[in-house]
Amino acid sequence: xxxxxxxxxxxxxxxxxxxxxxxxxxxxxxxxxxxxxxxxxxxxxxxxxxxxxxxxxxxxxxxxxxxxxxxxxxxxxxxxxxxxxxxxxxxxxxxxxxxxxxxxxxxxxxxxxxxxxxxxxxxxxxxxxxxxxxxxxxxxxxxxxxxxxxxxxxxxxxxxxxxxxxxxxxxxxxxxxxxxxxxxxxxxxxxxxxxxxxxxxxxxxxxxxxxxxxxxxxxxxxxxxxxxxxxxxxxxxxxxxxxxxxxxxxxxxxxxxxxxxxxxxxxxxxxxxxxxxxxxx
Amino acid sequence: xxxxxxxxxxxxxxxxxxxxxxxxxxxxxxxxxxxxxxxxxxxxxxxxxxxxxxxxxxxxxxxxxxxxxxxxxxxxxxxxxxxxxxxxxxxxxxxxxxxxxxxxxxxxxxxxxxxxxxxxxxxxxxxxxxxxxxxxxxxxxxxxxxxxxxxxxxxxxxxxxxxxxxxxxxxxxxxxxxxxxxxxxxxxxxxxxxxxxxxxxxxxxxxxxxxxxxxxxxxxxxxxxxxxxxxxxxxxxxxxxxxxxxxxxxxxxxxxxxxxxxxxxxxxxxxxxxxxxxxxxxxxxxxxxxxxxxxxxxxxxxxxxxxxxxxxxxxxxxxxxxxxxxxxxxxxx
Amino acid sequence: xxxxxxxxxxxxxxxxxxxxxxxxxxxxxxxxxxxxxxxxxxxxxxxxxxxxxxxxxxxxxxxxxxxxxxxxxxxxxxxxxxxxxxxxxxxxxxxxxxxxxxxxxxxxxxxxxxxxxxxxxxxxxxxxxxxxxxxxxxxxxxxxxxxxxxxxxxxxxxxxxxxxxxxxxxxxxxxxxxxxxxxxxxxxxxxxxxxxxxxxxxxxxxxxxxxxxxxxxxxxxxxxxxxxxxxxxxxxxxxxxxxxxxxxxxxxxxxxxxxxxxxxxxxxxxxxxxxxxxxxxxxxxxxxxxxxxxxxxxxxxxxxxxxxxxxxxxxxxxxxxxxxxxxxxx
Numbered sequence: 035x036x037x038x039x040x041x042x043x044x045x046x047x048x049x050x051x052x053x054x055x056x057x058x059x060x061x062x063x064x065x066x067x068x069x070x071x072x073x074x075x076x077x078x079x080x081x082x083x084x085x086x087x088x089x090x091x092x093x094x095x096x097x098x099x100x101x102x103x104x105x106x107x108x109x110x111x112x113x114x115x116x117x118x119x120x121x122x123x124x125x126x127x128x129x130x131x132x133x134x135x136x137x138x139x140x141x142x143x144x145x146x147x148x149x150x151x152x153x154x155x156x157x158x159x160x161x162x163x164x165x166x167x168x169x170x171x172x173x174x175x176x177x178x179x180x181x182x183x184x185x186x187x188x189x190x191x192x193x194x195x196x197x198x199x200x201x202x203x204x205x206x207x208x209x210x211x212x213x214x215x216x217x218x219x220x221x222x223x224x225x226x227x228x229x230x231x232x233x234x235x236x237x238x239x240x241x242x243x244x245x246x247x248x249x250x251x252x253x254x255x256x257x258x259x260x261x262x263x264x265x266x267x268x269x270x271x272x273x274x275x276x277x278x279x280x281x282x283x284x285x286x287x288x289x290x291x292x293x294x295x296x297x298x299x300x301x302x303x304x305x306x307x308x309x310x311x312x313x314x315x
Numbered sequence: 316x317x318x319x320x321x322x323x324x325x326x327x328x329x330x331x332x333x334x335x336x337x338x339x340x341x342x343x344x345x346x347x348x349x350x351x352x353x354x355x356x357x358x359x360x361x362x363x364x365x366x367x368x369x370x371x372x373x374x375x376x377x378x379x380x381x382x383x384x385x386x387x388x389x390x391x392x393x394x395x396x397x398x399x400x401x402x403x404x405x406x407x408x409x410x411x412x413x414x415x416x417x418x419x420x421x422x423x424x425x426x427x428x429x430x431x432x433x434x435x436x437x438x439x440x441x442x443x444x445x446x447x448x449x450x451x452x453x454x455x456x457x458x459x460x461x462x463x464x465x466x467x468x469x470x471x472x473x474x475x476x477x478x479x480x481x482x483x484x485x486x487x488x489x490x491x492x493x494x495x496x497x498x499x500x501x502x503x504x505x506x507x508x509x510x511x512x513x514x515x516x517x518x519x520x521x522x523x524x525x526x527x528x529x530x531x532x533x534x535x536x537x538x539x540x541x542x543x544x545x546x547x548x549x550x551x552x553x554x555x556x557x558x559x560x561x562x563x564x565x566x567x568x569x570x571x572x573x574x575x576x577x578x579x580x581x582x583x584x585x586x587x588x589x590x591x592x593x594x595x596x597x598x599x600x601x602x603x604x605x606x607x608x609x610x611x612x613x614x615x616x617x618x619x620x621x622x623x624x625x626x627x628x629x630x631x632x633x634x635x636x637x638x639x640x641x642x643x644x645x646x647x648x
Numbered sequence: 649x650x651x652x653x654x655x656x657x658x659x660x661x662x663x664x665x666x667x668x669x670x671x672x673x674x675x676x677x678x679x680x681x682x683x684x685x686x687x688x689x690x691x692x693x694x695x696x697x698x699x700x701x702x703x704x705x706x707x708x709x710x711x712x713x714x715x716x717x718x719x720x721x722x723x724x725x726x727x728x729x730x731x732x733x734x735x736x737x738x739x740x741x742x743x744x745x746x747x748x749x750x751x752x753x754x755x756x757x758x759x760x761x762x763x764x765x766x767x768x769x770x771x772x773x774x775x776x777x778x779x780x781x782x783x784x785x786x787x788x789x790x791x792x793x794x795x796x797x798x799x800x801x802x803x804x805x806x807x808x809x810x811x812x813x814x815x816x817x818x819x820x821x822x823x824x825x826x827x828x829x830x831x832x833x834x835x836x837x838x839x840x841x842x843x844x845x846x847x848x849x850x851x852x853x854x855x856x857x858x859x860x861x862x863x864x865x866x867x868x869x870x871x872x873x874x875x876x877x878x879x880x881x882x883x884x885x886x887x888x889x890x891x892x893x894x895x896x897x898x899x900x901x902x903x904x905x906x907x908x909x910x911x912x913x914x915x916x917x918x919x920x921x922x923x924x925x926x927x928x929x930x931x932x933x934x935x936x937x938x939x940x941x942x943x944x945x946x947x948x949x950x951x952x953x954x955x956x957x958x959x960x961x962x963x964x965x966x967x968x969x970x971x972x973x974x975x976x977x978x
Contacts, residue, residue, distance in 0.1 A: 200758040204824070207715050208772045209745035222762045357843045358814070469933060470703065499702035499870055504914040504927055526843050529916035556918070570845050572877035574900065574917050580855075581877075583848030587813055 044303065050296030057290055061106040068100035072257050080274050089278040093269035098279050101262055105283065108258035109290060112174055112243040117236030119178045124185030125228055129216050131186075132193025143190070149183035158242060162251035169253040177242045185231040189224055196223050226305030230298050237294035244287045259283040319487055319520050320346035320369070325382035327361075327368045328544075330375075334592040338364035340544035342382075343619070346488070346520055351511070353531030353552070354524045355567070356541035357588050362524045363412075365541075366492045369522075370409050371399045387487065405435050408481040410474075412493035418465040418473055424451075425461035431480045450479040454509050471502035478506065482513065490522045495530070507534055529571045532556050540564050543589050543599035546619055550626035560628045562606045598631060606632060660690040661831055661864050662714070667723035669709055679937040683709040685888040686723070688963075691832065691864050696855075698867045698879035698896070700911070704933045706888040707868045711834045714866070715750050716741070727832075746776050749825035753837040755817035759809040765820055766805040769793060772827040788827070795860075796823040797853060815846040819853070826857065832864045839874065851878055872915045876900045881969075884908050887934045887944035889960065894970030904972040906949045943975070951976055 060067060069088075070077075079095040081087055089098035131142035158176050165172035196202065197220065205215050246252055247260025254261050262283045271280045327339040338361040346352055356362050367373040369384055371391055384391045386407065391399065411417060419427055428447040448458045454475040465473055474494060481489050491510075495503040511534055514521055525531060531538055531552070538555045540548040540563065548561040559565045566584035586603035589595055598604070598612045607613075611631050619629040669684040684706045691697050701707045712718045714725055716732065725732040732744060749772075752758035759768055769789045772778075779785035793801040796819040809817055818838060825833050835854065839847040855878065857863055867878050875882050876896055883893040884905060892905040903909045913927045931948035940946065942957040949956065955975050963971040964978055 200752045200754055201760040203717060204750070204752060204758050204768075204821075205760075205771070206717065207745060207748075207750045208824070208828075209742050209775045210771065219760055357845055472932065500872070500916075501702060501910060501914045501927070508926065527916070528844065529918040532918040533916065567845060568918070570848050571916075571918055572848070572851070572873045574873040574876060574912070574915050578877060578896065580852065581848055582852070584845045585849070587815070 044300060046296045046303070047300035050293045050300055053289060053293035054297065057106055057110050057293070060103060061110045064104045064107055068097075068103040070097045070100045072096065072101040072104040080269075080276060082276060083278045089282055090276055092265060092279065098262070098282070101257055102259065102282060102286065104257045105259045105262055106286075108170055108256060109240060109243060109260070109287065112170065112177070112258070113236040113240035113290065113294065115174055116177045116181060116239035116243075117232045119174070120182040120185055120235045120239075121228060121232045123178070123182040124189060124231065125221075125224075127182075127186045128189035128193050128224075129221065132190045133197055133212065133216050133220065135194075142186075146183050146186045146190070149180070150187060152180075154180040154242075155245075158246060159249070159251065162246050165251075168251065170256060170258075173243055173246055173252050176246065177239050181235055181238055181242070185235060188231065189227060192224050192227060193220060196220050226301060230301040230305065233294045233298040233301065237291045237298065240287060240290050240294065244283075259287050317348045318345050319348045319350075319387060320522075321383075321385040322365075322369065323383040323385070325365070325368060325384065326380040327364055327373060327378065327382070328380065328591070329364075329377050331592075336592045337380075338544055338591055339368060342541075342544075342546055344539060344546060344549060346522065348487070349514070349518045349520055351514060351521045351523065351534060351536045353528075353535035353538045354522060354541060355526065355528040355531055355538065357526055359588055359591065360541045361544040361591070362541050363492050366409065366490050366522070366524055370403065370407060370490060371396075372409070401435070404431060404486065405484045406486055407488040407490065408484070408486045410477055410481050410489065410491040410494045412496055417477060420465050422464075423461070424463055424465070424468075424476055427476075428461075428480055428483060431483050435484055446483070450483055451476070453482060453513055454479045455505070471498050471506070474498060474502075475506060475509070478510065482517075482519075485517060486519055488520045488522065490524070492524045493526070494523075496525070496527075503530070528567050540567070543595065544591055545599065545629060546627070547600070547630065548626075548628050549619070550623075554623075554626050558623075558626075560622060560626065560633060561600075561630050562604045562632075563600050566603075566605075608632065659692065661693045661695075661728060662691040663726040664689045664710075664714070665724055665726070667710070667713065667725065668721050669706075669713055669718060670721045673937075681936045682888050682939055683936060684713070685939075687885075687888075687890050688723075689883055689890065689893070691866060693831070694858060694862050694864055695881065696858065696865045696867055696879045697881045697883060698869060698875035699883050699885060700869055700872060700875045701885035702870050702933065704887065704936060705885040707885050708836055709888075710885075711750065711836045711866065711868055715748060715834055716744070742776065746828045747831045748834065749828060749830040749832075750834040750836065751818070751821050751825050751838045754841055755814045755821060756809075756841075758821050759817055761809050764806050764808055765793075765812070768820055768824045769827055772824060776828050778828065792823045792827050793820070795857070796820070796826065797849075798823070814842050815850065818842060818850055822850070822853065822857070826861065826863075829861065830863060832866065834866045834868070836868045837870070838867075840869065840871070847874070854878070872900070872911050873917075884911070887936060887939060889944060890963070890973065891945070892970075892972045892974075893963070894967060898967055898970045902967070902970075904966050904970070904977065905974050906951050906976075907945050943973075 073096065075095045077087065077091045077095040077097060079091055079093050081091040083090045087097050087099060089102060091097055092101070127142050127146070131139045157180050161176045161179065162172065165176065202215060202219055205219050243258065244260035244263065247258055248263045248267070250264055252261065254264055263280070266280045323343050325339055325342045326337070328335060328337040342365060354362050354365070364373065364377065367377065368379050369391070373379060379392060382392070425444070425447050428450060429443050432443060432446060447461055451458055451460065456472060456475055456479070460468060460472070468476065478494070495506055498506070507530065510521065523531060523535065532555070535552045537549065537551050539546055540561065542563050548555065548559070548564050555564060559568050563584070569581055570583045572581060584603055589599050597614045598617055601607055601612045604612065608631055615631055617629045617631045617634060619627050620634065621627050622633045665688050667684055667687040671681040671683055673679050673681060687710065689697070699707045699710060709718065713720055719734050727744060727747065736744065766789060769792060770785060773785055773788055779788050789805070790801040793804060798804045798816065798819050812820070839850050842850060851874065854865065858865065867875065869875050879896045881893065882896050882899040884891045884899070884907065886907050892899060892903070892908050899908060900912070903912050910927065934944050934947070940957060943949070943960050946952045946956040953975055961973055961975055961978050963973050966972050966977055
C-alpha cells in the first residue's frame with residue numbers, strides 16, 4: 035500500500051504514532067512496568083527523586099513513578115473514549131442533518147449551535163460539580179457533552195456538499211434507501227475528516243480531563259495524571275521543591291496531547307492528496 | 316504579411332512522479348498578423364498545453380522541453396520572468412476555459428478591469444472609467460454592470476467581461492482556450508460574432524482552441540487539427556471544409572449530426588486517443604484509422620508536409636504524392 | 649391554468665400535465681424562482697422526446713421532477729396512467745424507480761469515485777432484486793456492461809472511475825440506467841461534456857438500446873442538431889415554458905416559434921458551408937424570479953406585438969402534431 039510508504043516518510047505521523055503507541059504500551063503493561071503498587075503508602079513521604087523512587091514520593095508516602103505509570107491508563111483511555119463517543123455523536127448528527135435537510139437539519143443545527151455557544155469550561159465545571167457519582171465516567175460524560183458540537187459543525191457542510199454531487203442523486207434514483215446512501219455512499223468521503231476530528235477531540239479530552247481532575251471535580255482517589263497534579267498542588271509540592279512530582283505529569287499530558295495533535299495534522303495531510311486524486315479522476 | 320507568432324519544434328508536457336506525459340510533440344506553425352487560427356482536437360491532444368506554453372504560463376509539473384516560440388520576433392522561452400510579465404496582457408492575452416470563475420467574487424467589475432489596466436500602464440482615474448465603459452461596450456454589456464459583482468451576471472456575461480479584460484490593453488494576440496464550452500449556443504454565437512467584429516476593428520490575431528470543430532469552420536481563417544500532441548493537418552478553413560485530407564479530420568467532419576437535411580445514421584471515430592506518457596511507434600492515429608496502410612502506418616511516423624499550396628498534412632497516405640511533387644519541383648515542405 | 653388543446657395520446661408511457669415548479673430562495677427576503685410553468689408533454693413507448701433549451705429554460709428541472717428528486721408545486725406526472733405523487737408507498741416508489749432511470753451530464757461526478765465500476769452496476773440489481781444468486785448477479789453485470797460497449801466486461805469491473813475516460817464512464821452511467829430494464833430513461837445532456845468525436849458513439853448506443861430494449865428517452869439538450877439526430881419529437885423550452893413541440897423534422901425544417909428560429913440560426917452548421925449566419929439578438933435571458941405576465945421571450949423577440957406582453961397563449965396547432973405557443977399564430 036502506497037500509504038504505508040507515505041506513513042513512514044512523514045515525520046509528523048512517525049512521531050505522533052510512536053508517542054501514541056508508547057503511551058498505549060505503558061497503559062496496558064502498567065502492572066508490569068510500575069515498580070511498586072501505586073496506592074501503597076508505606077514509603078517515607080516527600081522524598082526527592084532517587085534510585086529507589088525515580089520521581090520521588092508523595093505527601094502520603096506513595097511512589098510517584100508508579101502512580102504516573104498507572105495514571106497513563108485513565109488519562110489515555112478518557113482521551114480515546116471521549117474521542118470515540120463525540121465522533122459517533124457528531125458524525126451521526128452531521129450525516130442526518132446534512133442529508134435530510136429541512137426540519138431535521140433546522141432542529142439539529144439549533145442544538146449544535148446551542149452547545150457551541152455555551153462556554154465549555156464553565157459548563158464542564160458546573161456539570162462536574164453536580165454529578166452524583168464523581169469519577170472517571172462522570173468526567174467522560176461531561177467532556178463528551180461539551181465536546182461533540184464542534185465536530186458536528188465542521189462535518190455538516192461537508193456532508194451537504196457531498197450530498198449535492200451527482201453520484202448521490204444517482205443512488206437515490208437507483209432506489210437505494212437513505213441508510214445505504216448515508217453510510218455507504220456519503221460517509222466514506224468524510225472519513226478522513228472524521229478521523230482527524232477524532233484526534234482533535236481526543237486531545238481536547240486529555241487536557242480537559244487533566245483540568246477537571248486538577249481542580250478536584252473528579253474522584254481524587256482515582257489515579258490519573260490530573261489527580262496526581264491535584265495532590266501535588268494540594269500538598270504544596272513546590273514548597274517542598276519536589277519538581278518531579280509537579281512537572282512530570284504535566285509534561286506527559288502535554289506529550290500525549292501533542293501526539294494526538296500530530297496525528298490530527300498527519301491525517302489532514304493524507305486527506306488532501308487524496309482529495310486531489312478525486313478531483314483529477 | 317507580418318508574422319506575429321512563430322512556433323518551432325515545440326516539445327512540452329508534464330513531469331509527474333512516475334511518468335512523463337508528452338502533451339505537445341514537435342509542433343511548428345506560424346500565425347499572421349490579424350489572422351484567426353482555430354486549433355481543434357480532442358481533450359488530451361495537447362492543445363491547452365500548447366496555449367499555456369505560448370503564454371509562458373506552464374507551471375510545474377508542466378514544462379517546455381524543447382523548441383522556440385517567437386512572438387513578434389522575440390523568443391518568449393528565453394525571456395526572464397519579469398520581461399514576460401511586462402508584455403503579458405499588453406502584447407498578448409489569454410482567455411481560459413470557464414474564465415467566468417476567474418473573476419474575483421468580491422470585487423466590482425469595474426475594479427477588476429482597472430486592475431488589469433493599471434498593472435501594466437499608468438492611467439488616470441477618469442480615463443480608467445471611460446476605458447472600462449468602452450470595453451464593456453465592445454462586448455455589448457450595459458455600463459450599469461460596472462458597479463456590479465460577478466455573481467449578479469450570467470455565465471455568458473461573465474465570459475464577455477473576461478474577454479473585455481483580455482482586450483483592455485489592445486494586445487496583438489488573444490489566445491482563447493475553450494472560451495465558450497460552458498455556454499449556451501445563442502450566447503456562444505454572440506460571443507463569436509463580437510470577437511470577430513472586434514478583430515476586424517482592431518486587427519489583433521486570435522488563436523481559438525476548442526474540441527468542437529463545428530464552431531471553428533465558420534469563423535476561422537485557418538484551421539489546425541491536432542492529434543496526440545502533433546499537428547496532423549493545417550490549412551485555410553475553406554480548404555479543410557471542402558477537402559479534408561487527414562482521416563482524422565474527415566472523421567471529425569463526419570462526427571457532427573447535421574442540423575439540416577435528412578436524418579441519417581453517422582459513425583464517429585471508434586476507439587480512444589493514445590496514452591501520451593507512452594512512446595508511440597508509427598502514426599498515432601493508426602489504431603483508429605479506417606484508411607490505414609497496414610505496415611507503413613504502423614511503423615512510419617508521418618511528417619507534416621505541404622501537399623497542396625497552403626495545405627499541410629501529416630499522413631502516410633500522401634507522402635508518395637509529396638515525394639513525386641518534390642521530384643517535379645512543385646510544392647515544397 | 650387552462651387545459652391543453654392538444655389531443656393526448658392515450659397510449660402514452662408518460663404524461664406530464666400542467667406541471668409547475670417554484671423554488672423559494674432566501675430566508676428573510678424571499679424570492680420565488682419559477683423554474684417550470686404549466687408544462688404539458690407526453691412521451692410515448694419506444695419514443696425519443698428531446699427537450700431543448702438553454703440555461704435557465706427549466707429543462708433539467710423537468711428531469712429532476714420526473715425522477716422524483718423534486719416534487720411538483722402544481723400539476724402532475726403520470727406513468728402508465730398512475731400518478732407519481734408524494735404519497736407513494738415505499739414499494740410503489742421502488743417500482744417507479746425500476747421503470748424510470750437517469751443518465752447524468754457529468755461522467756466525472758455521476759460515479760462514486762471511491763467504489764469500482766462493479767459497484768455502480770450491482771447496486772440497482774441488488775436493490776430491485778433482479779439477480780437471485782451471486783452467479784446471476786455477475787452474469788447480469790457482465791451482460792449490461794458489454795451491451796454498452798465495455799468489452800470485455802472483466803477488464804472494467806475492478807477499475808475505478810478515475811481510470812476510465814469520459815466516454816467510458818458515460819457508458820457505465822448508461823449501463824447503470826439500463827440494469828433495471830427501465831421503460832423510460834431521462835438523459836440529462838448526456839453528451840455535452842464529452843469530446844465531439846465520442847458524442848456520436850454514445851448517441852448511437854442510446855439509439856441501439858432503444859431498438860433492442862424498447863426504451864423511451866427524454867433527451868435533454870441545448871444542442872439542436874443532437875436533438876434532431878436523436879429524437880422523434882422535439883420540445884422547445886424557454887424560461888420554464890414549453891414554446892413549441894412537434895415532430896423532429898417539422899420543428900427543425902419549419903420552426904414556427906421565433907425562439908426556435910433563433911436557436912436554429914445560432915447553431916453551428918458546418919455542413920452548410922462557410923457563410924456564418926449573423927444573428928441579431930440583444931437582451932439577456934430573463935430573470936426567473938421576475939417574469940413578465942405575458943410571453944417571456946417578448947423582450948428579445950423580433951416579431952413582438954403589444955398583445956405579447958399581456959398574455960401567453962395556449963398551444964396552438966400549426967401542423968400535424970406540431971404545436972406552438974405564440975400570438976403570431978392565433
